[in-house]
Every structure is written in C-alpha cells, then in structure tokens.
Amino acid sequence: MILHYQPEKCTGCHLCELACSGYKEGVFNPALARLQVSSGYKGDNLVNEARLCEKCFKCADACSNRAIVYDRGPLSLVLDDCVQCGACIEVCPTAVLRPDGRGFPLLCDYCQGEPYCVKWCPHEALSLKEVE
Amino acid sequence: MAGYQGRVLRVDLTSHKVFAEELNREWARDYLGGKGLGIKYIYEEVGPGINALSPGNKIIFMTGPFTGTVVPCSGKLSIVTKSPATGTILDCSIGGSAAVGIKRAGYDAIIIEGKAPDLVYILVDDDRVEIRDARDYRGLGTHETEGRLKSEHGDDCSVLSIGPAGENLVPFACITSDFYRQAGRGGVGAVMGSKNLKALVVRGTGEVRAADIRRLMDVALEAFKNDLLTDTNLWAYTAGTPMIVELSHSTGILPTNNFQQGTFDHFERIKSEAVNGVRVAKKACTACGLGCGNFVRSGEEVLEGPEYETLSVAGSNCGIGDLDAIIRFNRLCDDLGLDTISAGGVTAFAMELTEKGIHDFGLRFGDVEKYLQVPRLIASREGIGAELAGGVKSLSDTYGGREFAMQVKGLEFPGYDPRGSWGMGLAYATAPRGACHMSAWPVAEEAYGERDPFTIEGKAQLVRDLQHYNAAKFSLILCDFWALSFEVMARMLSPLLGREVTAAELELAGERIFNLARLYNIREGFNGKDDVLPARIFTQPLTTGTTAGKTLPEEEFRRMLAEYYTLRGWDENGRPKPEKLAQLGLA
Numbered sequence: 193m194i195l196h197y198q199p200e201k202c203t204g205c206h207l208c209e210l211a212c213s214g215y216k217e218g219v220f221n222p223a224l225a226r227l228q229v230s231s232g233y234k235g236d237n238l239v240n241e242a243r244l245c246e247k248c249f250k251c252a253d254a255c256s257n258r259a260i261v262y263d264r265g266p267l268s269l270v271l272d273d274c275v276q277c278g279a280c281i282e283v284c285p286t287a288v289l290r291p292d293g294r295g296f297p298l299l300c301d302y303c304q305g306e307p308y309c310v311k312w313c314p315h316e317a318l319s320l321k322e323v324e
Numbered sequence: 325m326a327g328y329q330g331r332v333l334r335v336d337l338t339s340h341k342v343f344a345e346e347l348n349r350e351w352a353r354d355y356l357g358g359k360g361l362g363i364k365y366i367y368e369e370v371g372p373g374i375n376a377l378s379p380g381n382k383i384i385f386m387t388g389p390f391t392g393t394v395v396p397c398s399g400k401l402s403i404v405t406k407s408p409a410t411g412t413i414l415d416c417s418i419g420g421s422a423a424v425g426i427k428r429a430g431y432d433a434i435i436i437e438g439k440a441p442d443l444v445y446i447l448v449d450d451d452r453v454e455i456r457d458a459r460d461y462r463g464l465g466t467h468e469t470e471g472r473l474k475s476e477h478g479d480d481c482s483v484l485s486i487g488p489a490g491e492n493l494v495p496f497a498c499i500t501s502d503f504y505r506q507a508g509r510g511g512v513g514a515v516m517g518s519k520n521l522k523a524l525v526v527r528g529t530g531e532v533r534a535a536d537i538r539r540l541m542d543v544a545l546e547a548f549k550n551d552l553l554t555d556t557n558l559w560a561y562t563a564g565t566p567m568i569v570e571l572s573h574s575t576g577i578l579p580t581n582n583f584q585q586g587t588f589d590h591f592e593r594i595k596s597e598a599v600n601g602v603r604v605a606k607k608a609c610t611a612c613g614l615g616c617g618n619f620v621r622s623g624e625e626v627l628e629g630p631e632y633e634t635l636s637v638a639g640s641n642c643g644i645g646d647l648d649a650i651i652r653f654n655r656l657c658d659d660l661g662l663d664t665i666s667a668g669g670v671t672a673f674a675m676e677l678t679e680k681g682i683h684d685f686g687l688r689f690g691d692v693e694k695y696l697q698v699p700r701l702i703a704s705r706e707g708i709g710a711e712l713a714g715g716v717k718s719l720s721d722t723y724g725g726r727e728f729a730m731q732v733k734g735l736e737f738p739g740y741d742p743r744g745s746w747g748m749g750l751a752y753a754t755a756p757r758g759a760c761h762m763s764a765w766p767v768a769e770e771a772y773g774e775r776d777p778f779t780i781e782g783k784a785q786l787v788r789d790l791q792h793y794n795a796a797k798f799s800l801i802l803c804d805f806w807a808l809s810f811e812v813m814a815r816m817l818s819p820l821l822g823r824e825v826t827a828a829e830l831e832l833a834g835e836r837i838f839n840l841a842r843l844y845n846i847r848e849g850f851n852g853k854d855d856v857l858p859a860r861i862f863t864q865p866l867t868t869g870t871t872a873g874k875t876l877p878e879e880e881f882r883r884m885l886a887e888y889y890t891l892r893g894w895d896e897n898g899r900p901k902p903e904k905l906a907q908l909g910l911a
Contacts, residue, residue, distance in 0.1 A: 203561075203608035203615030210394040210611060213531075214541050220393050221428070221531035231607070232479055233503045237626045238605045238619050311545065312394065314553060314613035315561070315606075 193320040194247050195227070195300075195307065199240035201317035204231020208309035208318055215308045217292070224292060226300035227309055240317075243288035245300035247323075251280035251289055266301035326535035327389035327820045328352055333431045333453065335446055337519050338379055338438030342453045347432050354909060356830075357388030357432065359415045360799035360837035362404030365435065366413060367840055372847045376408035376511070377493055377518035379439035385426060385484070385524065388801035392427035392532035392611075395544050395816050396552050397803040399423055399609035401501075407510040408518075409495040409666070409715060410734040410758045413844040414510040417762075417798060419609035420502035422482035428528025440520040443491075447477065448526045458522040463488050465659035466500035473525050485523035486513040487661025489703035493517050494713045496666035496736070497703075500658055504617065504628030505609070508663040510735060510757050535822025543815050551812055552613050560616040560805040561606065565632035566596040568739075572636065575771040576871030577744035579641040579737065581689045582672035583730050583860060586741045587869035590645025594635050598647050614805055622651045630654040630664070633761075636739030638668025642675060643689030652696055660703035666715060669736030671698050673716045673729060674708070683723045685712070727859035733758035733850070742861050744871035745771040747783035750884050753855040754787070756841035762804065764790035780880050784888035792834030799837060836908040839892075839900050843910065852898030855885060 206229060209222035217224045228243045245267075252260040252267065259273035260280055276295030289297050310318045331344045348365075355361040362384045374380040383405040390398035401423035407414035426434060429450050436446070445458040461469050470483040482501060490497035490513030497513030498506045507513075516522075534540045559567055569591055572578035576586035592598070599618060604626055608615030619628050630639070630650050638657075639650045657664045674685040685708045687694050701709025711719060716736050720729035730737040735758025742749030747766035755763035764787045770777035775786075793810070800813060810827035817825045845854075862878035889896065893904030905911040 200605075203606050203612070203617075205608040205612050205615060206610050207394060207396065207613060210392075211541070211545075214394050214534075214537055217531075218537055219531040219533055220537075221529075223529055224531070230479075233628075238607060312548065314396075314548075315615065 193305070194323050195244040195302075195310070196319050196321040197242040197244055198317050198319075199242070201315050202229065202231060202240040202242070203315060203317075204229065204240060205314065207312045207314065211308045211312035215303070224298060226298050227288060243286050245288055246286060248285060250283045250285060251297065251299070254279045254283040260297070260299065266304070267299040268301060269296060269299050271296065325349060326533055326822050327817075328357070329427060329430050329432050329532075331431050333434045333448065335434065335436050335453070335455065336438045337436065337440040337444065337455065337521065340455060342455070344431070352432075354833065355837055355840075356796065356799035356833055357391070358386050358400075358402040358799040358801035359404065359417070360795060360833065362386040362402045362415055362433070363413055363837060363841050363844065365433070366404050366406065367844050370406050374406065376406040376411065377514060379437070379519070381406050381515060381518070382435055382437045383512065383515045383519070384433055384435050385422075386433040387423050387427045388799060389817065389820055390800050390802060391423045393534060393820065394541060394611065395802075395820075396548050396611060396613035397806040398801060399611040400801045400803055401426065402798065402801060403499065403507045403512050405512060405515045407757060408493070408514045409511045411848055412733055412757050412850065413841045414512065414757050415798070416499075416507035416509055416512050417801065418484070418499060418501055418505050418507035419612075419803070420482065420505040421610045422484050422501045422526055423801070424610045425482040425526040425528045427532055428530045429526055430528065430530050434524065436519060436521060439518065443520050443522050445473070445523040445525060446521065448524070449477070449481075450527065450529055461522045462491065466661055467503055467659050469523055470500070470503055473523060477525055478527065481525050481527040483523055483525050486516045487659055487703065489661040490514055490517035491522070492703060492705055492713075494662065494702060494705070495715055496663040497661050498663045500661060504658060506658065506663070508665060509760065513661050534820045536819040539819035540816065543819065547808065547812050547816060548613055551808055552806055556807050557614060557805060560614040563596045563600070564616040564618045566599040566618070566630075566635055568632040569595040569635050571772050572739065574870070575744055575777070576866060576869035576874070577741040577767065577771050579636050579739055579741055581643050582641060582676040582728060583737065583741055584676070585868050586744050586866045586871040588640035588645065591640065593645045594639050594647050594650060602647070609803070612803065614803075616805060620651060622648055622655070627651070627655050629658070633739050634664040634668065637665045637737070638671070641668055641672045641739070642695055644692060644695060645690070646692055649692045649696060653699060656696070656699040660699050662699055662703055665738050666736040667699060667702060669730060670702075670712050670716050670719060671695060673719060673725070674712055676728060677719070677723055677725055680725070682725055727863070730858055730860070731759055732857060733854055735759045740767050740771070741866065741871070742857065743866050743874045743876050745777045746780055746876050746880070746884070747787050749857055749861060749876045749881055750783055750787045750888060751790070753857055753881075753885065754791075754888065756838075756845055762798075763794060766790060778874060780884035780887070784884055784891050788888060788891050791838050792831055794834070795837040796830045796834035799833065832908070836910065839904070839908055839910055842898075842900060846899055852889070852896065855898055857881065
C-alpha cells in the first residue's frame with residue numbers, strides 16, 4: 193500500500209502535516225512532516241500539490257553506510273550509522289525527503305500501516321492504495 | 325508556558341523601533357488569547373478619548389493557544405483595535421494562514437503602534453523583523469499587493485494588506501489575507517492606513533509545543549472524527565455560507581431593499597445552488613477540517629466568494645439578483661479593501677434615500693451598472709463615494725432617514741432582520757462593536773431553529789450565553805463554524821496547557837472578556853442609551869413571507885434589554901455593578 197493524493201479533494205488545510213510532525217517529532221511543525229502539501233492561489237486558479245513517500249526505497253539504496261533499513265517493511269534510520277551526508281535526500285525522486293534540524297533524513301515509516309496523515313485528512317484527499 | 329510562545333512583538337512605527345517582550349502570563353490565563361487577550365491589551369494600552377485614526381491607537385494581531393496546533397479550525401487570527409467606525413472596542417477575525425505564520429515565527433501577538441512617516445510594510449521573517457519602504461505599493465489593490473510581496477518574499481509567507489480604501493481611511497476598510505480572507509468589520513484596514521502601514525508580511529518556520537502532545541492528539545482526533553466531521557458542521561464544506569440565503573428567505577429575514585422586506589423575489593438566483601453552479605474548488609484555512617471557502621468562476625477568472633453576508637447585505641439588500649454582479653462587487657470590495665457588509669449597507673441606504681426623493685445619489689435598487697461603480701467611488705472618495713465613505717450613520721446625519729439607517733453605534737447591519745428573530749435584535753444592540761453577528765448568533769435557534777422567533781421569552785438568557793460562548797471560543801481561537809461544546813474545548817485545552825481547565829472556567833472567561841469590552845466602551849462614553857435599534861425595526865412591519873406584519877415592538881425590545889441587564893448584573897444604564905466586576909476579577 194502506498195500513499196495516494198487526490199488534489200481535487202484537497203482543501204489545503206495542512207492538518208496532515210501538523211499531525212505528522214506532532215506524532216513523529218512531538219511538536220507541531222509542518223517543516224518536520226514526512227509529507228508536504230501546498231495549496232495556493234496562483235495566477236487565476238487554485239493549485240494543490242503534494243509530495244509523498246512512494247516507497248521506492250531509493251534513499252536506502254543510496255545510503256553507503258546502510259543507515260536506512262527496510263525489509264519489505266517500513267523505512268527506519270539507524271541513527272548511529274547516519275553521517276548526515278544527504279545522499280538519500282538528493283536521490284529522492286519526489287523530493288519529499290528532507291533533513292530535520294540536525295541533518296537526519298525525515299523518513300516516512302507509514303505509521304505501521306495506518307498513517308496519521310490519512311486519519312487526519314478531512315475530505316479523503318489522502319488515502320492508501322495498492323501498489324500496482 | 326505550553327500553548328503560548330510567551331513573546332509579543334512590538335513595532336513602533338513612529339520611532340522605527342522593533343522589540344520582543346514577554347507575554348503577560350496573568351492576562352493570558354484570564355483572557356486566553358485571540359479576542360479576549362487582544363481586548364485586554366487594548367484596554368490597558370489605548371486610553372480613553374484617543375482618536376482611532378491617530379498614532380495613539382494601536383492595532384494588535386493576536387493568536388490563541390490553539391493556533392499552530394493540530395486542533396481543527398484553529399487557523400484564525402484576531403485583530404483588535406479601537407474602531408474608527410464606531411469609537412468602540414473592535415475585534416475582528418481573519419482566516420487563512422497568517423495566524424499560524426505569526427505563532428511559528430515565535431510570537432503570540434504583534435502589536436503595532438505609532439505612525440510611519442511614509443507608507444511602509446513590516447516583514448517578520450522568524451526573528452528578522454524589518455520596517456520596509458512601501459511607497460511603490462501606494463494605491464494598489466490587495467491582490468496585486470499580496471502578489472508582489474509574495475514574489476519578493478516567497479509564496480510560503482502570509483500577507484495581511486490593505487487596499488486604497490484603507491490608505492484613504494474609509495472607516496469600513498478591511499484587511500485582506502491569502503487573497504480572499506478578510507477581517508471585515510469596523511475599519512481595521514483604516515487603522516492600518518492611518519499608521520501608513522500597507523502590509524504585514526509574515527513567515528514563521530518554527531514549532532508550537534504542547535504540554536502533553538500525545539494526549540492532546542488523542543482527544544483532538546476524537547473530537548475531529550466525532551464532533552467536527554458531522555452533519556452539524558459539514559454544511560460549511562458542502563455548501564458554505566451561501567446555504568443561508570434560502571434559510572433566511574424562507575424564514576422572512578433576508579434583508580431586501582435596505583431591510584424593507586425579509587424575502588427576495590430573485591433569491592433563487594443567489595442561493596447556494598446557484599453559487600455551487602459556478603464553483604470550481606473548495607479552500608480551507610490552515611488547520612481547518614471543514615473548508616468553507618468556495619472558489620467560483622466569473623468570466624475568465626477564478627476567485628473566492630461571495631459569502632452569505634455579501635449575497636444578502638450587498639445582494640438582495642441592494643435589490644441585486646444577478647449572482648455574477650454580486651461576485652464582481654465582492655471582488656472589487658476585496659481588492660479595494662472594503663468590508664462588503666458596510667459597503668452593501670451604505671449602498672442600499674443611498675438607494676432608498678434616492679428612491680424616496682430625499683437625496684439623489686443616482687443609485688436605485690437592482691441597478692447593476694451603478695451598483696458596480698460604488699466600491700471604487702467609496703475607496704477613492706470620489707463623486708458620491710465621498711459621502712458614502714462615511715457609512716450609513718454619517719449619511720443619515722447629513723440627509724436624514726435615521727429611522728431606516730440600518731446601523732447600531734455606527735456599524736451597519738449584517739444579513740439578518742431582527743423583526744423575524746427578536747433575539748438577534750438584542751444581539752445587535754448589545755454587541756460591543758455595534759450591529760454584529762459574531763458576538764452572538766441566536767438566529768440559529770430562533771428563525772432557523774426550534775425557538776419561537778417572535779417572542780422575547782428566554783432571549784436575554786440565550787443572547788447572554790451565546791456572547792460568553794463566542795467570546796471564549798474566539799479567544800482560544802476556534803472558528804465560528806465548529807459548533808463544539810465548552811467541554812470539548814476544555815478537553816483539548818487541558819493537555820495543551822498542562823493544567824486541567826474546566827468548561828465552567830472557559831465560560832467565566834467568556835463573561836470576563838465580554839464585560840471588559842463593555843468597560844472599554846463605557847470608558848469611551850457609551851452607555852445603555854446606545855443599546856438601540858433603528859426605528860424601522862420597531863415600527864415598520866415587514867410585508868412579505870412568514871414575517872409579514874411583523875415588527876420587533878419597542879416596548880418588547882425594552883423589556884428584553886432590561887431583563888438582559890439584570891441577568892448580566894448590570895445597572896439600568898447598562899453598567900456592570902461592582903459585585904459583578906468583583907466576581908469576574910475586574911474590580
């Protein structure tokens with residue numbers, strides 16, 4: 193299952209980012225969320241966009257220290273092995289992966305299969321869908 | 325101090341000084357945040373008799389404890405100042421993203437004082453605060469102002485700006501943010517204009533903390549699922565405020581032709597289904613689980629609105645049954661920086677003065693062409709706009725027609741006729757900022773609900789309770805459109821602050837806030853004689869629909885008001901008695 197975003201259903205409320213940072217980092221700060229949504233009035237229309245982890249695992253493959261681990265399961269970071277080189281962030285194809293304040297990548301672990309961002313999405317713009 | 329950042333940013337435009345100071349924690353405990361805490365700061369810092377448009381007035385942009393958290397519907401910002409329209413205390417709220425930006429920049433509030441020598445804007449980029457030259461922005465509409473400021477500072481900042489109406493000190497000039505959100509009423513935009521402040525640009529990238537974030541998220545998620553996303557509130561998402569048009573028409577309280585009627589022959593053209601017919605998207609404020617904003621298509625453009633107050637006061641009340649014309653009027657007001665309620669109200673009043681032959685403003689009910697010229701004339705104070713810019717009260721002082729000048733304390737009526745909802749009459753008469761639907765909204769229970777709208781029975785209690793409820797809710801800050809209980813508010817506030825807050829404590833805070841606003845107005849010379857309604861409401865019966873033949877008889881209104889004063893612990897002149905002040909900690 194991967195995260196799926198339907199921009200036409202999104203109202204740009206950012207509750208997903210607030211919830212993600214609250215659960216994962218213990219503070220409310222969209223800059224520390226594992227997903228990013230932007231919703232703005234551009235030119236003459238409203239444009240909604242999102243960046244999500246699509247579980248391509250390129251970040252893990254790019255880590256020369258094997259600090260990012262997964263075994264057909266959620267991504268996780270072995271803090272002691274991460275040297276904050278940023279290789280994982282550079283390789284992320286959706287650019288969703290960002291560093292936290294200390295340089296560690298903010299990996300999305302899909303909240304053990306029940307992502308909080310999905311729970312907090314009021315109008316089902318975010319959902320889980322089967323990988324094709 | 326979980327729930328608060330503990331810091332207030334103060335910008336003195338006269339001395340060009342910027343500094344951060346500690347938030348007054350005692351005040352924060354007693355007045356919560358938002359509306360209440362803003363009123364407290366203004367009460368303490370803007371003394372009696374200060375001209376609202378002079379450098380001595382201050383304007384406060386105040387967040388609340390819920391701002392920046394995952395608590396839904398917490399994205400609003402309170403703006404508090406002394407009103408140039410009424411001379412009373414004025415608190416407005418505005419949605420969008422600015423409140424969260426201010427809190428994440430590390431401040432609970434931004435207080436602006438003094439007056440810049442020439443047009444400026446203030447940039448708050450986390451800890452970096454600059455007062456910058458805005459002379460190139462003079463005369464620009466809010467859309468272009470915001471667009472240019474975002475080009476310069478990034479799309480991730482929030483902009484609060486004024487249009488030409490604010491620069492020209494129109495007493496009902498508003499503040500716009502996120503292009504289509506407004507702090508509309510009472511002239512907050514004129515206060516910014518009087519300080520030569522074109523805009524406030526904010527970017528906050530920091531965090532907001534809770535004392536017990538796990539517990540907060542658990543109770544907030546439960547409230548989100550079971551209390552917010554229910555039929556009681558989801559109308560805001562599925563339809564938004566335009567759904568009120570049909571409700572008001574069918575209950576005979578839809579202002580039509582300057583409150584001459586409570587039904588509108590063309591209501592079908594401006595009701596919710598018509599708005600939905602041109603709707604292309606929904607938009608929410610930050611942290612809102614509802615999303616009431618309707619983006620609609622008009623010609624080649626996609627723009628937001630109009631809301632119910634605009635559809636009614638600036639629509640049916642001007643005899644306009646052309647939805648696209650109301651959308652254009654709305655857009656003009658937003659861009660020029662005018663409150664659509666007061667702009668609609670003064671236009672309707674001028675139409676009636678014209679039709680009655682009292683003075684010819686060249687405006688007639690239903691004349692779209694002339695109607696669409698009004699916003700620009702008012703904002704620039706040209707032609708008839710020079711006089712219309714004064715508002716309904718000022719116009720009636722000059723030309724007469726006071727009995728149908730639909731205003732209280734100088735603020736124009738919103739979109740609910742009190743002849744068909746008697747408690748609403750009491751709410752208009754006693755709201756601190758004049759005729760206001762945000763202090764209490766008893767129509768939900770009267771005209772739209774189960775209570776008899778044509779009795780004063782129980783209405784004093786209803787209005788008093790709603791005033792306390794809104795005062796507390798708008799201080800935390802939560803949006804009007806989440807009809808949650810004090811208990812749910814307390815359940816979410818306790819883990820945020822790290823102390824057990826009770827529903828009773830919040831209700832008492834609401835009463836304290838409402839009374840402090842009253843004390844401010846009393847200090848400005850207001851008293852019970854100002855708690856009145858225009859004579860039309862008392863003496864001229866409505867003629868159509870379910871309210872045909874109805875007035876709110878003056879003696880009934882007087883009895884309701886007297887009962888209200890007694891319930892409030894106020895004397896017969898509407899002044900809080902010493903024992904009430906002592907009970908509220910206001911002695």
